[in-house]
Amino acid sequence: MRRQVPLILCFAFGIVMALTEFSPHPFSQWLNEEIIDWTLVIGPFALVLAVATLVQSHWTRIRRRSEYWQYSFLVFIGMAAMVLIGIPLGQRHEAFVWLFRYAQVPMDATMFSLLAFFIASAAYRAFRARTLEATLLLAAALIVMIGNAPVGDLIWNTIIPFEDNLPSTARQWILDNPNLSARRGIILGISLGVISQSIRIILGIERSYLGGVEGD
Amino acid sequence: MELIGIWVAALLTLCIYSFLYRDNPFYRFAEHLFVGLSVGYGIVLTFHQGFIPFAWNPLQEAVTKQEWVGLVRLIPIGIGGLFFARLVPSQGWLIRYPIAILIGVGSGLAIPNVMRADIFEQVHGTLAPFAQIHAGELGPFQIFGVVLMLIGVISTLTYFFFSVEHRGVVGGVSKIGIVFLMIGFGSAFGNTVMGRVSLLIQRVDFLLHDWLHLI
Amino acid sequence: MIEKLMNIDRRIVFILVALAVIIPSLLEVSFPITVSQPTRSTYDYIEALPPGSTVMIGFNYGPSSLAELHPMAKAVIYHCFQKQIRVIGMTLLAEAATLGDNMLKDVAAEAGAVYGQDYAYLGFRPGATQVLLGMGTAIDSVFEADYAGTSLTEIPLMADVTNYEQVDLVLDLASGSSTEWWITYTNTRYNQQIAAGVTGVIVSQMYPYLQTKQLIGLMPGLLGAAEYEKLIDRPAKGTEGMSIQSFAHLLVVGLVILGNITFFIQRRQGE
Numbered sequence: 001m002r003r004q005v006p007l008i009l010c011f012a013f014g015i016v017m018a019l020t021e022f023s024p025h026p027f028s029q030w031l032n033e034e035i036i037d038w039t040l041v042i043g044p045f046a047l048v049l050a051v052a053t054l055v056q057s058h059w060t061r062i063r064r065r066s067e068y069w070q071y072s073f074l075v076f077i078g079m080a081a082m083v084l085i086g087i088p089l090g091q092r093h094e095a096f097v098w099l100f101r102y103a104q105v106p107m108d109a110t111m112f113s114l115l116a117f118f119i120a121s122a123a124y125r126a127f128r129a130r131t132l133e134a135t136l137l138l139a140a141a142l143i144v145m146i147g148n149a150p151v152g153d154l155i156w157n158t159i160i161p162f163e164d165n166l167p168s169t170a171r172q173w174i175l176d177n178p179n180l181s182a183r184r185g186i187i188l189g190i191s192l193g194v195i196s197q198s199i200r201i202i203l204g205i206e207r208s209y210l211g212g213v214e215g216d
Numbered sequence: 217m218e219l220i221g222i223w224v225a226a227l228l229t230l231c232i233y234s235f236l237y238r239d240n241p242f243y244r245f246a247e248h249l250f251v252g253l254s255v256g257y258g259i260v261l262t263f264h265q266g267f268i269p270f271a272w273n274p275l276q277e278a279v280t281k282q283e284w285v286g287l288v289r290l291i292p293i294g295i296g297g298l299f300f301a302r303l304v305p306s307q308g309w310l311i312r313y314p315i316a317i318l319i320g321v322g323s324g325l326a327i328p329n330v331m332r333a334d335i336f337e338q339v340h341g342t343l344a345p346f347a348q349i350h351a352g353e354l355g356p357f358q359i360f361g362v363v364l365m366l367i368g369v370i371s372t373l374t375y376f377f378f379s380v381e382h383r384g385v386v387g388g389v390s391k392i393g394i395v396f397l398m399i400g401f402g403s404a405f406g407n408t409v410m411g412r413v414s415l416l417i418q419r420v421d422f423l424l425h426d427w428l429h430l431i
Numbered sequence: 432m433i434e435k436l437m438n439i440d441r442r443i444v445f446i447l448v449a450l451a452v453i454i455p456s457l458l459e460v461s462f463p464i465t466v467s468q469p470t471r472s473t474y475d476y477i478e479a480l481p482p483g484s485t486v487m488i489g490f491n492y493g494p495s496s497l498a499e500l501h502p503m504a505k506a507v508i509y510h511c512f513q514k515q516i517r518v519i520g521m522t523l524l525a526e527a528a529t530l531g532d533n534m535l536k537d538v539a540a541e542a543g544a545v546y547g548q549d550y551a552y553l554g555f556r557p558g559a560t561q562v563l564l565g566m567g568t569a570i571d572s573v574f575e576a577d578y579a580g581t582s583l584t585e586i587p588l589m590a591d592v593t594n595y596e597q598v599d600l601v602l603d604l605a606s607g608s609s610t611e612w613w614i615t616y617t618n619t620r621y622n623q624q625i626a627a628g629v630t631g632v633i634v635s636q637m638y639p640y641l642q643t644k645q646l647i648g649l650m651p652g653l654l655g656a657a658e659y660e661k662l663i664d665r666p667a668k669g670t671e672g673m674s675i676q677s678f679a680h681l682l683v684v685g686l687v688i689l690g691n692i693t694f695f696i697q698r699r700q701g702e
Binding site: 265273322325410413 | 442445448452456458459495496497498499512525526528554555556557558560561564573574575576578614615616618619620630631632634635636639642643645651652653654663668671672675676678679
């Protein structure tokens with residue numbers, strides 16, 4: 001019941017989906033669409049997992065008085081504010097949109113913009129032409145950076161009177177050629193991995209998704 | 217309300233930027249509040265745009281319109297409801313049922329579609345231009361690009377092929393693969409710098425334009 | 432001296448970065464933009480669509496990437512409205528739902544587009560790949576109502592758009608894996624034409640799909656927005672941002688060169 005049934009379910013649903021993808025028969029298409037509808041219904045419930053894990057971890061921090069435990073209350077306050085406004089009043093209500101627009105958006109956007117500072121600092125400290133490989137990486141990065149910046153073409157066109165817009169042309173060539181080849185190699189490698197892993201999951205060889213949950 | 221909103225947004229922005237000096241209570245305040253708000257937002261959206269249309273509405277319709285066939289929806293709703301078993305430690309194993317179905321369906325869908333989109337199409341894209349070379353449709357510079365692409369794809373794949381020791385010819389080819397990978401990663405770094413700086417420009421624009429009205 | 436330069440406090444670098452953005456912002460500098468082919472292809476495709484065509488836009492980015500993708504969304508949507516091309520917005524990402532709603536409303540107000548006739552916003556549904564596949568059968572099997580809760584049967588625009596067959600182009604504005612999902616599950620299975628506007632972080636990995644025509648066009652982050660603004664002759668945040676960006680790029684290039692010069696001098700001294 002605890003391990004065998006999930007393995008059977010995974011096998012049955014996996015095989016049916018893979019086979020019905022190939023068959024144009026109306027029953028096959030109906031089955032394919034019906035199962036997709038089922039997963040659309042099941043999927044949203046997975047949110048329970050995410051919320052339960054977050055609440056549990058912050059509640060544990062408060063209970064154990066871990067370092068900075070007081071801040072965990074803010075997590076609950078933020079979550080409660082959104083839920084208490086959004087669930088009864090709807091996602092388009094003014095108050096809900098206000099909280100999103102003036103609290104969540106600026107913090108999220110600013111958090112990620114911090115990386116501009118760290119990436120510049122890392123470029124200064126760690127971006128060294130120590131080996132041939134590192135030099136290639138560095139050269140490609142510099143060409144793309146200069147090619148991306150409009151001032152790159154402007155400086156080039158002002159100083160050098162031939163091959164207009166060479167920086168942006170060089171950048172585009174790198175992206176269209178060596179970058180494309182490397183990325184395609186990676187895509188092919190990953191895809192072969194995805195397919196073999198999917199087969200292993202369906203056949204029950206790969207079972208890590210069953211995890212080791214409480215009550216096992 | 218908009219003015220208050222802009223001040224709140226500006227202060228929260230500065231709280232986050234205070235991290236650039238060092239970790240401090242203002243940053244931690246904003247960081248934790250952000251986590252809470254984001255999760256709350258996700259719950260509300262998933263409730264209104266997920267639970268209600270996919271689970272509640274069909275069920276209600278089936279009951280009110282006496283369309284008992286619609287009650288078939290009870291099966292996936294019941295399976296989805298097993299996720300709540302996570303809240304009862306002794307019954308936690310029940311969440312394996314919905315997870316197994318979702319993973320099975322995802323895997324079943326991935327096999328044919330990934331094979332077509334990422335393997336057949338990509339291999340076709342690598343080899344098809346040789347037909348154009350044969351038909352005399354490409355110039356010398358384009359032919360160079362096509363040959364370079366083939367060398368790049370094969371050598372990159374060789375680099376990731378760990379079943380054979382990277383010595384001799386294989387070692388040489390995989391070294392060429394490293395050259396392509398490094399150029400690829402370098403270009404990704406260059407583009408990442410652009411991405412991250414864009415985010416900073418937008419925040420500076422907000423502070424100088426919307427908040428301080430300096431520009 | 433070299434030692435000092437090597438171990439410079441990182442906060443000095445932070446200040447330089449801040450100044451490289453703040454000063455040009457205050458001076459309101461502007462540089463000419465060169466349009467790249469992948470952006471031009473997106474523009475050309477939309478430009479060639481006859482009035483009354485339908486473009487579906489996937490707002491698949493959160494607030495963390497809006498700086499890069501909002502200006503792009505604005506430029507493309509404006510172009511569509513100008514050409515009397517109908518726009519259907521949707522998202523696979525919860526945190527993008529409000530962003531997409533506001534963006535469409537704002538541009539529609541500027542362009543004089545009418546909700547329900549010129550555009551519609553379906554909102555968010557959880558389930559990503561299943562949502563994409565479900566829309567292939569029938570859009571209303573996934574979105575039975577729009578973001579405001581109005582039934583699709585009451586939206587005139589949706590009367591003759593039942594699935595991908597009536598969608599002339601999908602434009603995915605992405606900060607994550609959504610473009611790959613569109614390619615894998617809608618281009619491959621339904622032969623749907625797809626273009627993408629993505630963040631700088633992921634743009635490099637999209638090039639293989641561009642060469643195979645699985646993507647008909649590709650716009651790279653804020654630069655893509657600036658390029659598109661130039662093509663529709665409506666400079667805005669993208670153009671402004673890329674001019675400011677130039678200074679930050681020059682600073683990073685300068686820092687890399689300085690870092691390497693000090694590194695080589697130190698290595699030579701060590702030898």
